[in-house]
Amino acid sequence: MTALLRPATEILEKLVGFDTVSRNSNLALIEWIARHLAGQGVAATVLKSPDGTKANLFASIGPRTDGGIVLSGHTDVVPVDGQIWLRDPFRMTSENGRYYGRGTTDMKGYIACVLALVPQLLQARLKRPVHFAFSYDEEVGCFGAHGLVDHIKAAGIRPHMAFIGEPTRMQVVNGHKGSCGMLTSITGRSCHSSRTDLGANAIYAAMDVVAVLRRRAEALEADPSDTMFDPPYTTVSVGVLNSGTARNAVPGDATIQWDIRATRPGMLDPIRQELDAEVRGRILPALRARHAGAEIATETIYDVPPLTPEPDAEAEVLAKRLAGTNDATTAPYGSEAGIFQQAGIPTIICGPGDIAQAHIADEWIEVSELESCLGFLARLVKHESAS
Ligand SMILES: [Zn+2]
Known part of the structure; x- marks a missing residue:
């Protein structure tokens, strides 16, 4: 001893x-x-x-x-x-x-x-x-x-x-791997579900955001080249999706907590850029067409390299x-x-x-x-x- x-x-x-x-x-x-x-x-x-x-x-x-x-x-x-x-x-x-x-x-x-x-x-x-x-x-x-x-x-x-x-x-x-915690917040407009024409459904926008992240995750999975790690690629994962209060209400807000485990430096920016481009070019305009004050914002909660x-x-x-x-x-x-x-x-x-x-x-x-x-x-x- x-x-x-x-x-x-x-x-x-x-x-x-x-x-x-x-x-x-x-x-x-x-x-x-x-x-x-x-x-x-x-x-x-x-x-x-x-x-x-x-x-x-x-x-x-x-x-x-x-x-x-x-x-x-x-x-x-x-x-x-x-x-x-x-x-x-x-x-x-x-x-x-x-x-x-x-x-x-x-x-x-x-x-x-x-x-x-x-x-x-x-x-x-x-x-x-x-x-x-x-x-x-x-x-x-x-x-x-x-x-x-x-x-x-x-x-x-x-x-x-x-x-x-x-x-x-x-x-x-x-x-x-790195560990990066992300939060995407969506602001639409709530209303009674009988008047969907008056609202901007935050869950629908959230689904579009999640679809972008999922597509990216699957593309990364298709290239298992960083063999020193298990699994041998950068992962993107959606962990929490919060939204909605009632079946008969159009949800006005949604938050998505998602996570990136990068195999090396420089992996985060392309993921962020792809999401930002999709949000700016397609998802946010669609939400704003229903409500001019709609917003979609993504922030980094932590970034462990x-x-x-x-x-x-x-x-x-x-x-x-x-x-x-x-x-x-x-x-x-x-x-x-x-x-x-x-x-x-x-x-x-x-x-x-x-x-x-x-x-x-x-x-x-x-x-x-x-x-x-x-x-x-x-x-x-x-x-x-x-x-
Ligand atoms: Zn420890």
Whole structure:
């Protein structure tokens, strides 16, 4: 058993105790981490969200030079609503070589391992800095990570690489699809169903919008060329269509929530442009012919960029070496990794736990996964030390 397991366990127990479901504030947890670091002489920068209710945390250890390695994770967790838990989700328990609690796998376990590493990092003669970057609101659209990347840019740090500790069972993940949440809102005019001549039916317009998206989705499906992903193409999917109040009323409003999972950068614009052209040229004029004030608007709710493999970048080369593997794989889920990569920082994902245990009732992580992660991080410290 590694000596770091006990402090990592104590920290994880503390972190799980904060109910940081994304809709809640994470400030208490961030303040606890800041105090924990301050107690060891490490100053942390707390970066508040625009409304001040949440925060990212950024801290650096080692020489005050450019570059270095970012170790990053998100502090928020998914809700437990509607799940049947046999245990208190926000009180960590230990059983049969597993730690149970919301966030143990996704991804407070990784943050606990990183924080447990602080004494080693402080003792080591680091050749370049190691940065901690902990975010808020990852689970609801990776909103917090942008503030971290902006801070890194503004501080002129230019890290050499970033490791994101999402659960991969300590496998090196070098790619995932992007995840883009879209909302199309349609405003027609409602009226009694006996006087359809007076209304502009928003459901009919919504059907036309959905038909465009479906046609596009089928065209993308017909070209399965991005073989590193499953499925090997960009997906477009309509998830929610809200409209209507009564059988005998023409609906005046409709909203469509739809989703794009892009295999690479540059896929979103053509999809948006095709929809915009169809709306402008055909769907909106038809609606306006019935009601001059009709509107159709599409907005991006979140845009999590894809992570594109960079097999020759130092991030992947070093991560493989530390993980003792020659292989890298792709993940089926989105993460903050693409946001760091988009900012010019080579990035990979490697963290403890299995994604199969994330987001579920009685979420758990194997203790051995934390030990693997601590081993990986200890090798990182050794690699980054002058002697
Ligand atoms: Zn996560």
